[in-house]
Amino acid sequence: MSGREVRSAADVEPAQRVEQPALLIVDLQNDFVREGAPLEVPDARKTIGVVQKLITEFRSRKLPVIYTQFLAHETENLLWLWSPQCRPDTRCCWKGFRRRYDDAGAELDCTEIIDELRPEPSDIRIEKYGYGSFLGTSLDGHLRTLKVKSLVVAGTVTQICVEETAREAFHHGYRTTLVEDGVSSFAPDLHAATLKNFAMKFGWVAKGQDIATWL
Incomplete structure (x- = not known):
């Protein structure tokens, strides 16, 4: 399918949606995910397996x-x-501050990525002081250097940092797909509305397994 033949987002072939992709994992850190965290999102723990599989697919x-x-x-x-x-x-989310969580046997750095999804030295980390991952950070520069054309976005919270990041990605020109079962929220209604709205005007929403097959 050529660019001239595309009439809507639905017409874009799955492989084109993830052309030269990067996996962007938003804020799956201790102060959001661990039990008893100050800004705990319990449903975030349900997404860990999906995100783990996507990490494996991308790294492989x-x-x-x-x-x-x-x-x-x-x-x-x-x-x-x-x-x-x-x-x-x-x-909450003070860099270097350590706290004990209900599901951890020791004090953990509150801003560190959860152990289940621990980054490797070759992975990129982006620290941000706002909801979006582009504003005031080096993210776009890294993506341009790596010649990334599309983003697959997982993480938390769906209607806050995930949505802000995904919309920013759209405005920076990246074809963006939200991982339907890889994002989470503390508010089911806002989670559902965000996914529906994003798919209407900003990008695509798909299950993790489907995205893996697109790669």
């Missing part, structure tokens, strides 16, 4: 795997109004 093909980590500013800022857990009394 020597395709980029990129992780983002949300960091909270340690001084008063606008985000504290909506996430008061980031204030000094809790220190």
